[in-house]
Amino acid sequence: MLETIDIEPQRAGFSSSRLSDAVAFALANEINWSRNIDDQLGKGEFEPPPWNEILGPTTPRGGPAGVIMRHGRVAAIWGDERRADMTFSVAKSYLAILTGLALADGLINDVNDRVADTSLDDHFTSAQNRDITWLHLLQQTSEWEGALFSKPDLIDRNRQLGAEPDNSRKGQHRELGAPGSHWEYNDVRVNRLSLSLLHLFRRPLADVLRERIMDPIGASNDWSWNAYRNAVVTIDGVEMPSVPGGSHWGGGLWIGALDQAKLGQLILQRGAWNGQQLLSEAWVAAMLTPCAINPEYGYMWWLNTDRARYPSASASTVAAVGAGGNTILVEPAHDLVLVARWLKGAALDPLIAQTIAAIGA
Template structure:
């Protein structure tokens, strides 16, 4: 077992070999993002892209071990569309609200925030917990996209009618509803919260940006306030480099504390990574790997944010002090398995 320059028990040769292979597995067709997105939505009536697009530049990523960068591939400083990995960032912003005492997970959203648009959407009975776990069962239309348009839930057979909390279904429109509710709760755009409370304290660059759609604007106290999306299904979402994304992973690996400053409570991280009763592979917009269905051949101690079929991934394994951020890479399953095999557990503890 080779060690790194600080003596950490990690097979750096194997890690770098895995990274070198991953650099050659770039997703194709990403230079034409409009064309690429059109192939992701099966419902012809709702393929229209209404958010901004960012052409992909190729595979890139970062491996961090025990807080230090041990390998990179591609240009890890270039922002890329994160797709549904953005959802875990929405959960992070919700954690800021929780830590401030603004958000009680068990409270009904309609009683916590008051806005005419939310009233019209008919969200009675839906709690923050429901929205964060994707168990709200809400049916409606937001920003011109109906909940029924999300083909993944229908394709996988999760969609069903019922009361909030009666079923789990992965649905972008419902996550956008959560983004709207959080924007009203904070009474300011979510990127401002993310920048001030999370990314700037982490030392992230200023190259990232977070977008919504052309019509995702809401009046708050007389000000037209943009509402971001929880993914890039119709454009928009979070655009962030692998380096900055890995820093977010470090915050979770360190249980919310960064260089002596508490940015997120350990309680919120435990809640985020606790299993949903209706889908044990899911928490608060984070994926769990206890069953190894999310990332086969990878350790059960891993937690991840993932988007676009795993082509965008933030993998966090606290038991190994390991963080991996990957953009526009195919066969990420092999990357995670290979690097995990080269990094022995440093702790017997596993996340919630």
Template sequence: MHEAVRQAERRTTPGIEDIAAFHAAQVADLSHREVLGPLLPGNGASGAVSFRGRIATTWGESTRPEMCFSLTKTVLAVLAGVAFDRGMIPDADTPVADTADLPVRIGPRVTWTHLLQQTSGWAGELWGKPADVDAQSLRDGGSAAYAEPGVEWAYNDVRVNLLALALTVLWRRPLDDVARTELFGPLGFSDTWSWHGYRNSLVVVDGVELPVVSGGAHWGGGLWASAVDLVRLGELILARGSWYGERLVSPEWIDESWRPCPANPDYGFLWWLNDRRTVFPEAPSSGRCARGCGNRHLLWVDPDRELVVVSHWSDSAGSLVRDVSDAITV
């Protein structure tokens, strides 16, 4: 295991010290490249491995927060689960418009499941970014243009930001505050994490203007958190949503989150599923993960091995997970 993490630390993603230039190179939407949220320079590869609820090893500055990019999406899914457990979302297949009064037109057929599985087909605009300019959708085989809800899977930051907006309206308070009180606080996160939106991502709820966080970092922002803190989130999922006797999210929601999407069997509720060994061919099929920026940020959870792996800014995430998994006896 120790050789695996040494290799991960050596394979630091180049160019992350100049995060503005690095970020610009990742965004292919030439007509909408303006960054609207803050950026955090990278500080080298870091990470942590937890086995059976205990941290086995760390590397790099594992307590330093890093931009999580699309790993943020999975945190949105967990917060949606907390809302579901409280009855705020009666059922994942409930139309979003029936439970949240949004300031944008979403249509009566788009459900929470559609937003969580990235199959909403929504073609609107948020914070000056139209859904159909998200090039990631095109690279992954989606159209980014309007599609019937539930028919087409497309990895799309604008549509994920719609989920963040809907959850903000549903909770009636900023999601970073919800995360602090309902999730990260009980988990004992350090005070170094933060969650950012865009300078113009605002919504009025009950006459009060609230900031809306972003669900990724396509145009900046998103969750910034350390590897050691994120390990705790992975351990919560392995513990079926309970943390030292306190239920933070239900096992039912975790099971639903890991149910393969009909339009993409490698995807659940903003979780990647390795059942078919297509997400990480070299890694065990029992793994589920949150990932961002081309696997440079990873939260890997393997229930069969009672294993959590978190990696920031390493270009060898797949090899890392494989080698650490091989070191664990099932």
């Protein structure tokens, strides 16, 4: 039976008409991506052949969708808020949450510990990798060198992000520095974090997430976290999927906008839900602390330091962000959660502005 959703813009402190205008804006600004994700990835969205080989499952995407919540109330919904679509790098932020659970369980003593001391494989034994800490992996400063599930870290070296990134040097050799010396958005290294967490929990990460986070916050059973076809490892004699922190090569977290809004609300509430502390408040604070060499990034969450990313939002705003215009935005100054799916990148800040302008109008 589907959950009944009360949509209460006025009780959430919004002008219904002004908020309707914001929703109309979101619907009118769908990203220019094919609805067939295979086609989008196959034409070299992230890199040219043969490095763009799809290793995991894909699913056709839906249309623009989203949810706006304020004061814990659903104020607006557009599109199909329950459709479990691919989320791309939004999944990275879920890996940070899982790392917090590993710390709470004593599987990690401190994020400054070396991964080599606890991760049960030989990918951290080289001179380049042996001093990498959990903090380095979380902040994307690890400079980890190697290949994982047939993808070398080289594939994302020199990768640039932004509205008009220059990726002419992406995939070209770059001399690696010491761990912590260079920030680089690298999906292979993120997937290396995921595999390390799998070794710690010794059970599929999706099961841990479902039991510890998603079920307690009332998420649906429709979401899934899908591995590459070659990303199966044996732990304690049992084959388990090692899930990716994105959908760069297929797979990844497939989830609906309403479930994502609930996750955003958990972060807004500093890890608390209905009287339970599902995620340590100290961990949420650490996760949203700026990286020393990239103040717009925390532990796999994007930050709005100096309002650089989202000028219309407060500096305390944080976001889980994925390709294709997928965003979970948490805006504490207005007690606001905004989830947008398949939105043009340039439209996100205007959508934030229109949403905030609708408060109390």
